[in-house]
Amino acid sequence: MFKTKKFTILLLLISVIAVSCEKDDDNSLPITPVDQGSIFPNKLRITIIQKNDTTKRETYTFYDADGIGGNPPQILDTVIFPIGVNASQATYNAELEFFKDNQSLNQSIRNSGTKYVVCYREFDFFDLALNGRDKDINGDNLGLNSEWISKRRTATGTIKISMNYNQQTKDGTCDAGSRVFEGYVPFLLD
Numbered sequence: 001m002f003k004t005k006k007f008t009i010l011l012l013l014i015s016v017i018a019v020s021c022e023k024d025d026d027n028s029l030p031i032t033p034v035d036q037g038s039i040f041p042n043k044l045r046i047t048i049i050q051k052n053d054t055t056k057r058e059t060y061t062f063y064d065a066d067g068i069g070g071n072p073p074q075i076l077d078t079v080i081f082p083i084g085v086n087a088s089q090a091t092y093n094a095e096l097e098f099f100k101d102n103q104s105l106n107q108s109i110r111n112s113g114t115k116y117v118v119c120y121r122e123f124d125f126f127d128l129a130l131n132g133r134d135k136d137i138n139g140d141n142l143g144l145n146s147e148w149i150s151k152r153r154t155a156t157g158t159i160k161i162s163m164n165y166n167q168q169t170k171d172g173t174c175d176a177g178s179r180v181f182e183g184y185v186p187f188l189l190d
Helices: 002-026 106-111
Strands: 043-050 057-063 079-081 090-100 116-121 128-135 141-150 155-165 178-189
Touching (some): 043 178
Antiparallel strands (some): 043 057, 155 178
């Protein structure tokens, strides 16, 4: 009889747990989709301007027809930063222009600048240094324009350029929010 009571209590507990689990599953909330904004670039044009001689400028293109994921991007150019001469460092301004195919998105990005940030990562800081980026209206990094310093030796590598959208206000980091653009752009110091 004692074993029967134990068995009956065990069965009751199992059925209560099973019923409560079923009720939890029925009352689950739907998953809200992540807000990724309305700007989805797939093309990037980079203009490198020598700071001490603004007539020296070169333009390079990166194109990823289907955006992040999917088919690999077309890397149309290698960005070239001439190295400094006479044992000096060379300083450059870089201007980025984002496109959706052939439609420029920069004005839309600037208009919503407090929600977007462009980041530059995964490059060799000893050969090429990021010296600063432009800011949004709140004084936080935007990154459409930047300043770079090339060191005094030949080097090659890639720069990971990404743009994130944060539905709230961005927090100054490169990983917050939703990634809307990402590209590995080759560079050469020569």
